[in-house]
Amino acid sequence: MNHYDLIVVGSGPAGRRAAIQAAKLGKKVVVIEQGKRVGGVSVHTGTIPSKTLRETALNLTGWRERGFYGRAYRVKQEISADDLRRRLLITLDHEVEVLEHQFARNRVQHIRGTASFVTPDTLEILKDDGETMHVAGTSILLAVGTKPFRPDYIPFDGKSVIDSDELLDIEELPRSMVVIGAGVIGIEYATIFSALDTAVTVIDPKTTMLDFIDKEIIEDFTYQLRDRNMKLLLGQRAEKVERLPDGKVSVKVDSGRTIVTDMVLFAAGRMGATESLNLPAAGLEADSRGRLKVNPETFETSVKGIFAAGDVVGFPSLASTSMEQGRIAARVAVGEIAMEPQKYFPYGIYAVPEISTCGLTEEEMKERGIPYECGIARFRETSRGHIMGLDTGMLKLIFSLKTRRLLGVHIVGEGATELVHIGQAVLNLKGTVEYFVENTFNYPTLAEAYKIAGLDAWNRMGVGPKEAPVATAQSTDSTATPLPDKPAPAKAKLAASK
Numbered sequence: 001m002n003h004y005d006l007i008v009v010g011s012g013p014a015g016r017r018a019a020i021q022a023a024k025l026g027k028k029v030v031v032i033e034q035g036k037r038v039g040g041v042s043v044h045t046g047t048i049p050s051k052t053l054r055e056t057a058l059n060l061t062g063w064r065e066r067g068f069y070g071r072a073y074r075v076k077q078e079i080s081a082d083d084l085r086r087r088l089l090i091t092l093d094h095e096v097e098v099l100e101h102q103f104a105r106n107r108v109q110h111i112r113g114t115a116s117f118v119t120p121d122t123l124e125i126l127k128d129d130g131e132t133m134h135v136a137g138t139s140i141l142l143a144v145g146t147k148p149f150r151p152d153y154i155p156f157d158g159k160s161v162i163d164s165d166e167l168l169d170i171e172e173l174p175r176s177m178v179v180i181g182a183g184v185i186g187i188e189y190a191t192i193f194s195a196l197d198t199a200v201t202v203i204d205p206k207t208t209m210l211d212f213i214d215k216e217i218i219e220d221f222t223y224q225l226r227d228r229n230m231k232l233l234l235g236q237r238a239e240k241v242e243r244l245p246d247g248k249v250s251v252k253v254d255s256g257r258t259i260v261t262d263m264v265l266f267a268a269g270r271m272g273a274t275e276s277l278n279l280p281a282a283g284l285e286a287d288s289r290g291r292l293k294v295n296p297e298t299f300e301t302s303v304k305g306i307f308a309a310g311d312v313v314g315f316p317s318l319a320s321t322s323m324e325q326g327r328i329a330a331r332v333a334v335g336e337i338a339m340e341p342q343k344y345f346p347y348g349i350y351a352v353p354e355i356s357t358c359g360l361t362e363e364e365m366k367e368r369g370i371p372y373e374c375g376i377a378r379f380r381e382t383s384r385g386h387i388m389g390l391d392t393g394m395l396k397l398i399f400s401l402k403t404r405r406l407l408g409v410h411i412v413g414e415g416a417t418e419l420v421h422i423g424q425a426v427l428n429l430k431g432t433v434e435y436f437v438e439n440t441f442n443y444p445t446l447a448e449a450y451k452i453a454g455l456d457a458w459n460r461m462g463v464g465p466k467e468a469p470v471a472t473a474q475s476t477d478s479t480a481t482p483l484p485d486k487p488a489p490a491k492a493k494l495a496a497s498k
């Protein structure tokens with residue numbers, strides 16, 4: 001039986017980062033992956049495919065040009081499912097190739113098969129041909145990710161009633177679609193299909209959506225969705241989903257209405273993929289959603305030497321944070337010091353339009369009783385916005401009145417997921433409103449919105465109380481009142497507890 005310094009189960013963002021980090025430290029590492037190709041949910045059914053689909057949809061529809069040429073403008077009149085898939089396959093091939101090359105040049109071994117515990121330090125690997133083998137490790141990292149939640153009352157058939165993993169295999173673009181679940185996945189796909197001219201209805205039992213985003217941003221976003229005729233049935237429950245003989249699907253909603261549609265996408269959360277691991281053999285137990293509990297600083301489970309990282313540990317369940325969790329877990333597992341991650345990480349929601357956010361929302365400022373001021377810039381006020389034909393999009397900055405520090409950045413509109421990093425850097429480096437007022441930005445750019453929003457807030461903030469540390473654009477830890485911690489340390493530390 002082969003023995004490794006670190007065995008990694010799963011080759012998604014958490015697993016791949018962990019494996020390469022441990023290999024760079026000179027350790028003997030193996031990655032066990034049950035999928036046909038390495039990359040995990042992120043490469044094959046999640047992040048990369050959905051973002052490629054979005055980019056293809058925006059390009060083929062000419063979405064970004066409609067500000068100039070009107071809503072009827074199209075680059076390609078008839079867009080088929082094959083048009084969308086073509087670009088997807090090329091992108092995924094590149095992703096897998098890069099990953100395989102990284103593994104090869106860092107001498108990370110890769111075994112294809114499903115791993116399950118025999119003892120806390122030994123795993124059995126079941127291969128496709130039915131053969132089994134065993135491997136032992138000084139440490140084991142579980143980076144097994146998640147699977148879509150598929151309740152029994154939904155008649156999934158992979159064609160007209162599907163989950164988000166199946167969406168990439170559809171044969172035809174639906175003319176109408178009901179999306180059940182207004183979470184990140186539901187909203188991203190609902191808005192992408194709406195951009196493709198599918199008539200989309202979103203149903204969610206909650207009366208609000210994407211509650212972790214600043215309310216003013218969600219109001220602007222919601223207005224844009226309604227303006228292009230998307231139906232948002234919030235506070236309503238899809239009670240019964242039935243496939244009809246003519247191939248359509250009927251969705252009965254508890255408000256009394258019944259919607260007949262070409263396709264239903266069920267996107268109401270995901271479950272930790274821990275079923276096949278035989279956790280009791282390792283002395284571990286998952287929660288009711290298949291997730292594992294870890295120490296949020298080390299990512300070690302309750303069993304010494306067994307670590308878990310990525311979506312399987314729950315919130316925030318992002319590819320970006322999963323990578324960092326994997327890297328930290330690997331360093332701890334092989335006995336190296338792991339630097340604590342930066343306090344604030346961004347969320348990027350790749351809907352149409354994009355939303356991105358970092359730091360505290362206005363609602364959180366109020367809850368914590370922090371006196372604040374906001375600055376807002378609309379993209380249509382920027383020259384770059386004029387050049388791009390943008391009539392929507394906004395950036396909102398939130399500053400503490402006491403320390404003048406930036407505490408939140410919230411963006412909806414073109415380029416939001418890239419633009420947010422300027423705000424993220426200022427947040428983590430503890431910069432004040434003066435940074436935006438005194439800094440020169442490239443012109444014409446959308447980044448100029450930071451200057452406009454900064455000035456907007458600064459004009460209303462006055463000079464502030466004498467004791468406020470406003471002398472420099474970047475206040476230091478010793479002079480500034482520390483940024484209040486978010487209540488959930490797990491969020492700040494990239495780990496889960498929700």
Ligand SMILES: Cc1cc2nc3c(=O)[nH]c(=O)nc-3n(C[C@H](O)[C@H](O)[C@H](O)COP(=O)(O)OP(=O)(O)OC[C@H]3O[C@@H](n4cnc5c(N)ncnc54)[C@H](O)[C@@H]3O)c2cc1C
Pocket residue numbers: 009010011012013014015032033034035039040041042043045046047048050051113114115116143144145146164185273276277309310311312317318319320321322348350
């Ligand atoms: C539709 C969608 C869109 C998304 N978009 C974004 C986005 O834009 N930005 C972002 O940051 N995040 C996004 N995410 C989230 C992101 O994909 C996940 O956070 C990320 O993939 C989690 O990485 P992971 O390493 O935990 O595991 P995963 O990527 O889930 O990979 C786990 C791997 O483990 C393997 N595995 C499981 N059990 C076993 C076993 N017993 N033996 C061997 N192998 C096993 C699986 O086959 C899988 O390949 C999206 C997710 C979805 C579903």
Ligand SMILES: NC(=O)c1ccc[n+]([C@@H]2O[C@H](COP(=O)([O-])OP(=O)(O)OC[C@H]3O[C@@H](n4cnc5c(N)ncnc54)[C@H](O)[C@@H]3O)[C@@H](O)[C@H]2O)c1
Pocket residue numbers: 180181182183184185186188203204205206209210238267268269270316317318347348349350
């Ligand atoms: N851009 C990104 O970063 C990105 C994109 C997609 C997914 N993700 C990650 O993937 C994870 C899963 O996303 P998700 O959207 O599936 O889950 P979610 O937990 O974000 O949202 C689930 C939604 O479904 C609703 N819901 C729950 N049960 C329901 C039911 N029975 N019927 C109807 N609606 C119901 C909930 O009210 C909620 O609004 C998220 O944690 C997210 O972080 C991230």
